[in-house]
Amino acid sequence: MSNTLKIILFAIFAFGLLCAAVFGLSKVKVDDFHKAAVIFVVDSSASNQKQLPEQKKAIRQLCSMLDPEDQIKILRVSQDAYIIYEGSPQSSAEVRKSMEKFTQYDSKEYGTAYGLSLKKAFNHAINMHKEGYIPSVVVIGDLENEGDVSKQINWNTLPDEVAQVKDKTGNFSMMFLFAAPDKLDLAKEKLTPVLGEKNLVIGTEANSNKALRNFLTSIGR
Numbered sequence: 001m002s003n004t005l006k007i008i009l010f011a012i013f014a015f016g017l018l019c020a021a022v023f024g025l026s027k028v029k030v031d032d033f034h035k036a037a038v039i040f041v042v043d044s045s046a047s048n049q050k051q052l053p054e055q056k057k058a059i060r061q062l063c064s065m066l067d068p069e070d071q072i073k074i075l076r077v078s079q080d081a082y083i084i085y086e087g088s089p090q091s092s093a094e095v096r097k098s099m100e101k102f103t104q105y106d107s108k109e110y111g112t113a114y115g116l117s118l119k120k121a122f123n124h125a126i127n128m129h130k131e132g133y134i135p136s137v138v139v140i141g142d143l144e145n146e147g148d149v150s151k152q153i154n155w156n157t158l159p160d161e162v163a164q165v166k167d168k169t170g171n172f173s174m175m176f177l178f179a180a181p182d183k184l185d186l187a188k189e190k191l192t193p194v195l196g197e198k199n200l201v202i203g204t205e206a207n208s209n210k211a212l213r214n215f216l217t218s219i220g221r
Contacts, residue, residue, distance in 0.1 A: 111147015
């Protein structure tokens with residue numbers, strides 16, 4: 001066999017191996033990808049208004065890091081809790097408009113219905129799981145319990161509520177951002193035994209960028 005023929009055959013063989021490797025890596029990447037559903041709980045109450053601009057900036061930053069196939073829902077929480085946006089995280093103009101319109105201070109409202117908003121967020125997470133998404137909940141605000149006690153967070157029962165969501169979804173993450181250190185420590189103490197360190201992300205304003213990166217890892221990004 002001539003040297004020229006050997007070189008040609010070797011080149012064909014090497015090209016075949018390269019194609020197989022590329023195809024294999026592409027297939028793994030596609031097979032490993034799972035759509036994520038991120039449910040935001042955003043505090044627009046009076047006590048959180050000062051930090052709200054930076055918090056909304058963090059939400060937009062996280063949305064820009066998500067995949068176009070992902071879905072988000074934004075729950076606005078003050079005296080009550082309700083959805084102000086749902087759709088693609090890449091619709092940056094709509095996300096911005098919704099937050100600017102529905103998170104302004106309302107002097108007629110008092111209280112922060114964190115407990116109610118989390119119950120709604122958990123229901124959305126379970127429903128999004130049924131639609132094929134990996135769900136998560138991101139809580140952005142000071143975590144202060146104010147107003148109607150029945151709508152506040154019950155930190156003694158919250159771990160069981162989170163455990164139920166985890167049981168129903170199989171893969172569930174949470175992130176708490178911008179609250180005071182004592183509130184974040186409480187969230188960590190109560191929920192780490194349920195979610196584990198990887199799926200529970202805690203962040204202050206100072207380390208919010210690191211927290212966002214850790215959150216993306218927790219949802220497989």
